[in-house]
Amino acid sequence: MIEIYVFSDEKAWSKKIQKKNIFFKKICNSFPKKYQFLKKKISLTLLLSNNKSIKKLNKNFRNKNKPTDILSFPLNSKTKISKKVYIGDIIISYEFMHHHKSQNQDIFKKKVIKTFIHGFLHLLGFDHIKDRDYKKMLKEEELIYNSVISKIY
DSSP: OOEEEESSTTTTTHHHHHSSHHHHHHHHHSGGGGTTTTSSSSEEEEEEEEEEHHHHHHHHHHHOSOOOSSSEESSSSOOOOOOHHHEEEEEEEEHHHHSSSTHHHHHHHHHHHHHHHHHHHHTTTTTOOSSSHHHHHHHHHHHHHHHHHHHOO
């Protein structure tokens, strides 16, 4: 089971996703079985933020003085999924999700889902530094995304 603690320091998120905790819980419950960790208790924190805050974090932790769509901070570089484990933090920027003002609610939510899945995989130890790792991560991302979309939409 995945326990997700959702926080927001950007009011604009509430215009697009009213019940944020329920929305992200529904996403996690729609993951393929191998990523639901049914007999375990996995927890993570999600901060729904903005470009200004994420830029500061990106500068402080990655030495990149620019905003980004998502940051993931795994608790460990190689997370061993035991009975009960906190896997880390994810921060998503509202401005990156709402890049096109004309996009509708569904497109916004699907972009958030895809971005969240990407961050979740980073917390599990996936990365995309090498080409083969990128392909492996992309394959898992698509597997999870397709599962979520088929169950939610």
